[in-house]
Amino acid sequence: MRSFLGRDILSLKDFEREEFFRVFEVAQQLEPIPKSRRNSDMLKEKTLVTAFYQPSTRTRLAHESAMHRLGGHVTGFADPKMTRAGDFYQESIKDTVKMLEYYGDVIVMRHFQQGAPHEAAKWASIPIINGGDGWGEHPTQILADLYTVLREKGRIDGLNWLAVGDMRMRTMHSLGYALTQFDCPITFVGPPKMTLTKEFKAELKQSSLNFSEAEHVEQVIAKADVILVEPVVQPDYTKSRDERAGKELDLTPANYKITRQLLEKKAKPDAILLHSLPRMDEIPTDVDSTRWSRYWQEAFNGVVMRMALLALILGKME
Ligand code: CP
Numbered sequence: 001m002r003s004f005l006g007r008d009i010l011s012l013k014d015f016e017r018e019e020f021f022r023v024f025e026v027a028q029q030l031e032p033i034p035k036s037r038r039n040s041d042m043l044k045e046k047t048l049v050t051a052f053y054q055p056s057t058r059t060r061l062a063h064e065s066a067m068h069r070l071g072g073h074v075t076g077f078a079d080p081k082m083t084r085a086g087d088f089y090q091e092s093i094k095d096t097v098k099m100l101e102y103y104g105d106v107i108v109m110r111h112f113q114q115g116a117p118h119e120a121a122k123w124a125s126i127p128i129i130n131g132g133d134g135w136g137e138h139p140t141q142i143l144a145d146l147y148t149v150l151r152e153k154g155r156i157d158g159l160n161w162l163a164v165g166d167m168r169m170r171t172m173h174s175l176g177y178a179l180t181q182f183d184c185p186i187t188f189v190g191p192p193k194m195t196l197t198k199e200f201k202a203e204l205k206q207s208s209l210n211f212s213e214a215e216h217v218e219q220v221i222a223k224a225d226v227i228l229v230e231p232v233v234q235p236d237y238t239k240s241r242d243e244r245a246g247k248e249l250d251l252t253p254a255n256y257k258i259t260r261q262l263l264e265k266k267a268k269p270d271a272i273l274l275h276s277l278p279r280m281d282e283i284p285t286d287v288d289s290t291r292w293s294r295y296w297q298e299a300f301n302g303v304v305m306r307m308a309l310l311a312l313i314l315g316k317m318e
Helices: 017-030 058-069 093-100 116-123 139-153 170-179 198-206 217-223 260-266 295-313
Strands: 047-052 073-077 106-111 128-133 161-164 186-189 211-214 226-229 272-275
Touching (some): 017 139, 017 295, 047 058, 058 073, 058 106, 058 295, 093 106, 139 170, 170 186, 211 217, 272 295
Parallel strands (some): 106 128, 161 186, 186 211, 226 272
């Protein structure tokens, strides 16, 4: 297994099976720290730099919280408009990271351009974590989701997945790549204009992923052990900001909606329902208190997972 020390986390396409399990093992070791609402001093000599060119609640704050839980420091920006990258100069990724690398020891970057964190990694002498790049990937989110499955179901192999939403989404790409390393058949359900791209399908086939597509969640929910949902009513991820500005939004069609009635009627009693959030109306709030929902656990695991990655990348865990 390759060492995590100094490694960029840009894509789950790079991840090998035993590397997933090593990250999960470290996460489980560190989990008691946030569970007992403590901070440790493991990374007290290290600083995380956050470079967020797109809005985020979970990804940025979970990384920051993870760093604080490990006793480290945090600096950075949550809005490029307040930096030279987002005003008159439109400073390049290269010029920006050639500064940021002196301000800390690892950078987590979210960007509206697919491949921007990869560009940053080309120039930075410190590791880059991809916090979501355009339609590209969202590796730390899917690591948190897989860890949630492991903690909730006790295993990953042998579980049937159902993924619902916009298949152009970065989370779907990271999910597809990750599941190629496990025995997990998956069915994708997305609107006709948001289906898996030809290129991505070819990649999944090449990697021997057992996948299929369906039109309506009702047709396939009964066989799912893990149901992962993303919005189909959502912003343009290639923009730095996509404000609604009074725009009337569509409602999610029934094909892509997980309601309490549907779960009660058709889902396995021990299936688990994941959503990385934010949500629109695809999971109504009355689902939150059902036995299927696990999205709040996912949020906690998002911190634990980022703690594991930071400890590994910064060399405090082997
Ligand atoms: N799940 C997720 O990426 O959320 P944020 O956009 O709030 O970071």
